[in-house]
Amino acid sequence: MNHLTPTLQQLGWKPFFQQQVNLEELSNLSIGRVVEQHRDRIVVVSPKGQSSLRPMPFDQSVCVGDWVLFDDTLRICRSLERQSIFKRKAPGTKVSEQLIAANIDTVMIVCSLNHDFSLNRIERYLAIAREAMVEPVIILTKADLCEDADIKRLQVQELDPTLVVYTINTLDNNDIKQLESYCFDGNTLAFLGSSGVGKSTLVNALVGYEFHQTGGVREEDSKGRHTTTHRALKVLPQGGILMDTPGMRELQLSRCEQGVNQTFSEITELADKCRFSDCTHRSEPGCAIQQAIKGGLLSERRLLNYQKLKREQALNGASLAGKRAKDKALGKLINSTQNASRRYKKGH
Numbered sequence: 001m002n003h004l005t006p007t008l009q010q011l012g013w014k015p016f017f018q019q020q021v022n023l024e025e026l027s028n029l030s031i032g033r034v035v036e037q038h039r040d041r042i043v044v045v046s047p048k049g050q051s052s053l054r055p056m057p058f059d060q061s062v063c064v065g066d067w068v069l070f071d072d073t074l075r076i077c078r079s080l081e082r083q084s085i086f087k088r089k090a091p092g093t094k095v096s097e098q099l100i101a102a103n104i105d106t107v108m109i110v111c112s113l114n115h116d117f118s119l120n121r122i123e124r125y126l127a128i129a130r131e132a133m134v135e136p137v138i139i140l141t142k143a144d145l146c147e148d149a150d151i152k153r154l155q156v157q158e159l160d161p162t163l164v165v166y167t168i169n170t171l172d173n174n175d176i177k178q179l180e181s182y183c184f185d186g187n188t189l190a191f192l193g194s195s196g197v198g199k200s201t202l203v204n205a206l207v208g209y210e211f212h213q214t215g216g217v218r219e220e221d222s223k224g225r226h227t228t229t230h231r232a233l234k235v236l237p238q239g240g241i242l243m244d245t246p247g248m249r250e251l252q253l254s255r256c257e258q259g260v261n262q263t264f265s266e267i268t269e270l271a272d273k274c275r276f277s278d279c280t281h282r283s284e285p286g287c288a289i290q291q292a293i294k295g296g297l298l299s300e301r302r303l304l305n306y307q308k309l310k311r312e313q314a315l316n317g318a319s320l321a322g323k324r325a326k327d328k329a330l331g332k333l334i335n336s337t338q339n340a341s342r343r344y345k346k347g348h
């Protein structure tokens with residue numbers, strides 16, 4: 001496969017995107033996938049190679065993974081509707097959302113089997129994946145450092161019987177091979193997980209030699225920290241596209257009620273059966289959730305984590321909604337001031 005000029009399909013092009021483009025656009029415009037985003041330019045890869053495009057007007061934000069149509073003057077004409085999108089709360093603020101990565105097909109939630117192992121954290125990542133509309137796969141790493149890997153794997157499987165769960169030693173190439181079934185033409189992959197669980201090791205193993213060639217080197221940033229600088233999106237030698245944006249690693253819950261509800265679907269179903277519609281599931285009579293806990297069908301841990309994630313996302317969602325309302329109010333104020341000033345100027 002030629003990695004420098006991959007086909008659209010190798011870049012992740014699917015009927016879902018094809019259907020959005022009309023014949024006129026197909027004959028006059030080029031199609032590219034965003035692989036890098038800078039303040040003053042957007043880098044896309046297309047079957048013709050790489051192009052640096054001028055960003056779109058500010059109201060139409062584009063992010064890594066998006067598909068765009070552009071013309072011969074390197075102007076972006078429009079971006080296509082996304083199949084999935086990861087967003088996060090902008091770091092250091094409570095109030096704005098940042099687009100992180102679009103059109104990922106499979107997200108590998110990486111969690112190590114040593115002291116870092118946490119069902120709560122896995123549920124949190126599952127909620128984020130489901131909110132983004134991306135299929136999650138669970139990878140439990142450091143199996144070689146854990147004596148009860150199989151028990152932990154079963155605990156994860158119990159969260160959702162449909163989940164695919166792997167336990168691996170990231171340093172063992174035979175274990176890595178299990179994951180290669182996800183590396184096929186057109187499949188866009190991403191990794192999600194806390195620091196030190198083995199994501200970089202996994203990425204290096206999957207990308208192989210190409211990673212080192214394309215500049216996946218550790219460099220020091222201005223503060224003397226080691227950072228990995230490389231292209232956010234790359235075509236894997238064995239097929240598939242790896243989306244490795246640093247922002248993915250700091251994802252927080254941000255307005256993801258849907259994702260939380262889907263991750264804890266049995267709890268939301270039980271809640272419908274509680275006698276009172278505003279049941280808090282603590283000590284009310286006729287509480288279907290407490291009954292399930294007593295009967296051993298639901299763990300108290302899971303209920304508490306569900307409630308915690310619900311509260312957290314509601315809080316984040318509320319501050320975002322508040323920001324939007326404020327922005328709108330400010331916009332109106334600016335408009336009315338401008339109108340008043342225009343009226344004033346006209347009148348005099």
Ligand SMILES: Nc1nc2c(ncn2[C@@H]2O[C@H](COP(=O)(O)OP(=O)(O)OP(=O)(O)O)[C@@H](O)[C@H]2O)c(=O)[nH]1
Nearest residue numbers: 141142143168169170171195196197198199200201
């Ligand atoms: N024994 C063992 N060590 C592992 C395994 N996976 C990763 N490691 C080691 O754990 C350390 C952290 O791995 P990284 O791949 O850097 O973790 P990361 O998730 O990329 O961490 P960040 O770069 O901070 O996000 C490295 O020293 C790895 O060699 C494993 O399955 N078994």
Ligand SMILES: [Zn+2]
Nearest residue numbers: 274279281287
């Ligand atoms: Zn209840």
